[in-house]
Amino acid sequence: MRELLELLEHDARRPVHELAAMLHRSEYEVEQQMKKLEKDRVILNYTTFIDWEKFGDDKVTAMIEVNVSPQREVGFDAIAERIYRFEEVRSVFLMSGSYDLLVIIEGKSLRDIANFVAKRLSTIEGVISTRSHFMLKPYKKDGVILNDKERDRRLVVSP
Amino acid sequence: MNWENRLSTAVNELAPSGIRKFFDIAAEMEDVISLGVGEPDFITPWAIRESCVYGLEQGFTAYTANRGLLELRQEIAALYKRNFNTAYDPAEEILVTVGVSEGLDLAMRAIVSQGDEVLIPEPCYVSYKACVTLAGGIAVPVAAKIANDFRITAAELEAKITPRTKALLIGYPNNPTGAVMSRLDLLEIADLAEKYDLIVISDEIYGDLTYGGMEHTCFSSLPGMKDRTILLNGFSKAYAMTGWRIGYALANPVIIAAMTKIHQYTMLCAPITAQIAAVEALRHGEKYMKNMVSEYDKRRRLIYDGLQKIGLSCFEPKGAFYIFPCIESTGLTSEEFAEQLLHSEHVALVPGNAFGSSGEGFVRCSYATSVANISEALVRMENFLRHHRKK
Numbered sequence: 001m002r003e004l005l006e007l008l009e010h011d012a013r014r015p016v017h018e019l020a021a022m023l024h025r026s027e028y029e030v031e032q033q034m035k036k037l038e039k040d041r042v043i044l045n046y047t048t049f050i051d052w053e054k055f056g057d058d059k060v061t062a063m064i065e066v067n068v069s070p071q072r073e074v075g076f077d078a079i080a081e082r083i084y085r086f087e088e089v090r091s092v093f094l095m096s097g098s099y100d101l102l103v104i105i106e107g108k109s110l111r112d113i114a115n116f117v118a119k120r121l122s123t124i125e126g127v128i129s130t131r132s133h134f135m136l137k138p139y140k141k142d143g144v145i146l147n148d149k150e151r152d153r154r155l156v157v158s159p
Numbered sequence: 160m161n162w163e164n165r166l167s168t169a170v171n172e173l174a175p176s177g178i179r180k181f182f183d184i185a186a187e188m189e190d191v192i193s194l195g196v197g198e199p200d201f202i203t204p205w206a207i208r209e210s211c212v213y214g215l216e217q218g219f220t221a222y223t224a225n226r227g228l229l230e231l232r233q234e235i236a237a238l239y240k241r242n243f244n245t246a247y248d249p250a251e252e253i254l255v256t257v258g259v260s261e262g263l264d265l266a267m268r269a270i271v272s273q274g275d276e277v278l279i280p281e282p283c284y285v286s287y288k289a290c291v292t293l294a295g296g297i298a299v300p301v302a303a304k305i306a307n308d309f310r311i312t313a314a315e316l317e318a319k320i321t322p323r324t325k326a327l328l329i330g331y332p333n334n335p336t337g338a339v340m341s342r343l344d345l346l347e348i349a350d351l352a353e354k355y356d357l358i359v360i361s362d363e364i365y366g367d368l369t370y371g372g373m374e375h376t377c378f379s380s381l382p383g384m385k386d387r388t389i390l391l392n393g394f395s396k397a398y399a400m401t402g403w404r405i406g407y408a409l410a411n412p413v414i415i416a417a418m419t420k421i422h423q424y425t426m427l428c429a430p431i432t433a434q435i436a437a438v439e440a441l442r443h444g445e446k447y448m449k450n451m452v453s454e455y456d457k458r459r460r461l462i463y464d465g466l467q468k469i470g471l472s473c474f475e476p477k478g479a480f481y482i483f484p485c486i487e488s489t490g491l492t493s494e495e496f497a498e499q500l501l502h503s504e505h506v507a508l509v510p511g512n513a514f515g516s517s518g519e520g521f522v523r524c525s526y527a528t529s530v531a532n533i534s535e536a537l538v539r540m541e542n543f544l545r546h547h548r549k550k
Contacts, residue, residue: 007457011530018534021464022457150202157182157195157507159285159334 004033005042012046051146061090061106061135062113064121065099067128076100079126088116099131110134173289177513181497185507192536194524195507197334199399199480201454203436204447207398210439211432219431225423226415227255227407228434234441235407243380251412254419255405255429255437259364262391262408263290263328265418266360270389271296275325277360280311281515282483284334284362288515291328299324302517305485308474309338313347320355327352329378330362332369335514335523336483337476339369342376349381360389364406365479367397367448370456373477379409386411396479397448398440405433455480458526458533465537466524469544480527483511487520489547497522499547504539 003023007014016034020027037043052059068079076094083103084092091104103121107113113132122130138146163171178195185191202208226232232249239245247253256262263286271277271294279287281300291298301319303309316327329348331340340348352359361378369375379388393406406429408418422428440448459476466473466484473484486496493510500506508525511518526533 003457014530018461018530021461022530024460152200154196154198154200155182156185156191156193157178157509158197159176159178159509159513 001033001037004030005037008034008043008046049142049144059106059108060110060113061104062117063133063135064103064105064117065131065133066101066103066121067130068100068126069128070100071126079124082124083121086116086120088112088120169293169295173292176285177494178285178509181501181507181509184498184501188501188505191501191505191507192528192532192539193507194526194528194533194536195509196525196527197481197509198401198527199396199451200527200529201399201451203399203403204440204444206447207400207436207439207444211436214432214435219435221431223255223428223431223434225419225428226253227429228431228438231255231434231438231441232407234438235409238441239377239409243377245377245380245385247409248412252409252415254408254415254422255434256391256393256408256422257406257426257429258395258404259362259391259393259406260286261404261422261426261429262393262406262418263287263360263362264293265421266389266391266408266410266414267291267294267296268421269414269417270326270358272325274323276321276323278316278319278324278327278357279515280316280329282309282333282335282511282518282521283328283514284330285513287328287330287362296325297323300515300517302515303336303338304517305474305521309333309336309483310340310344311348312344313351316348316351317355324355324357326358326360328360328362330364332365332375332478333481334365334479335481335509335511335518336521337479337481338474339373339476339478340376341373342381345376345378345381349378349384352387353383356387358387358389359384360391362391364391364393364396366392368452368455368480369478370452370459371475371477375478389414394437394440397452398444399451400433400436400440403430403433403436405429405437455526458528458530461530462524462526462533462537465533466540469537469541471540471544480525482524482526483518483521484524485521489544491547493519493522496547500540500543503546504543506536506539506543 016027016030020030070076071078080092088105090106093102095102105113117130117132232253235253236247236249239247267290273295275296276299277291277296278299278301280303288298299319301315303311366375379385379390390409394400462482463475471484473482476482493512497508497510509523511521
């Protein structure tokens with residue numbers, strides 16, 4: 001199962017017959033395993049990694065450090081939930097260190113994000129302070145180098 | 160000047176590489192998919208490259224000891240102790256070479272006198288025979304059989320032994336067949352070496368690349384074999400470092416001294432840049448190597464499955480990154496198959512006879528290429544086969 005997950009994590013579009021061959025399993029077995037992993041929510045989603053900038057879209061991404069006061073019983077979970085339910089929020093992580101939650105937001109413009117932080121995020125009860133960092137240029141994301149210049153330089157046939 | 164007449168007899172008699180022709184044709188093509196490459200498609204892991212860059216920044220640009228950096232020899236000794244429980248003395252039993260290619264040449268020149276015979280199981284890497292010939296020896300090919308998954312047997316070797324037989328040159332996991340010899344298989348060979356007092360040169364460059372639960376057995380780790388073995392290995396295949404040209408030889412102090420003597424007059428030392436990178440590879444590179452091996456394994460299964468499905472029979476290779484399907488069902492020779500496939504489907508591979516006459520009827524496919532390339536190559540080969548079935 002681990003091998004199957006690793007293959008899918010790298011390329012979710014691999015056809016089942018190819019996966020089956022690479023794993024020395026039958027296609028039926030692979031299909032069943034995938035279904036089970038989806039059902040158990042080990043596989044949550046199959047997404048596509050897009051370089052939107054190259055496509056021509058200007059998106060603004062901000063990483064926001066949020067300090068919050070944890071609540072009795074639920075700790076950070078309840079406040080994290082109040083934050084992650086917003087569509088604009090791409091990711092939320094509970095962090096160790098000088099702040100509590102790292103919130104990653106995507107918007108169309110700086111103003112968009114400023115608005116969100118001012119009107120939505122900082123007004124949530126329990127949010128003590130926020131610090132926004134705007135992302136200027138992505139180099140590598142989720143293991144993928146965006147503008148990778150390394151290529152196959154091998155001779156086409158060699159002993 | 161008529162240069163043809165002025166070349167040495169040894170060079171003139173050397174057969175040209177059977178690969179050259181395909182290289183020339185394939186290099187001209189635009190959309191060629193190559194299963195003909197005998198090196199990893201990975202680029203050397205960054206940590207290893209970075210250590211070399213750092214070394215240059217620190218000014219490591221001088222000669223090293225003839226035998227190589229002591230640090231590197233110590234790491235190599237530690238590796239063999241750890242993995243094979245075989246102790247080599249870094250001071251006297253290890254020589255760092257410019258790839259296994261140099262190690263092989265040195266070994267041959269160190270042990271072969273005019274007319275000495277060296278047994279070479281075939282199919283095998285293209286330079287084995289040439290190295291023996293250039294050293295003045297006689298290469299005696301011994302055909303390994305497909306019925307035995309291209310593993311050589313002691314009986315097959317013994318049939319070719321004469322009073323002039325001095326050494327045996329083996330390379331497992333094997334290029335081009337992907338065959339691996341088990342410990343038991345090798346013990347048989349060890350007995351033979353003992354019986355006829357043969358030197359065994361063991362090229363173990365693909366030793367880290369074994370699959371399907373098959374463990375590599377280091378020949379010198381077999382009982383009593385360390386003293387008679389010249390073990391050759393390097394970093395090219397396991398660490399994706401082919402262009403660095405860095406390898407090593409492990410053997411008895413007398414033979415290492417002899418090889419070092421040739422090495423110091425011809426090469427002086429292996430490049431210091433590559434030696435620094437090799438130290439890093441042995442200290443911190445294992446996890447990257449393991450990842451690459453696991454990737455090769457998936458591709459191996461994919462191409463093995465694919466070739467069978469399109470009707471080319473092959474045994475399941477357990478090592479290196481080659482698979483060696485039989486193409487006799489097409490009625491074509493290996494060269495015809497390779498040439499026609501290249502022209503009509505733009506898939507490059509290497510005809511089996513380039514690795515010895517017993518490779519005739521087979522082609523070598525390298526799966527050191529992306530899954531997408533393997534899949535596309537299989538589609539094109541299937542298409543080719545549709546038009547080339549023996550009636």
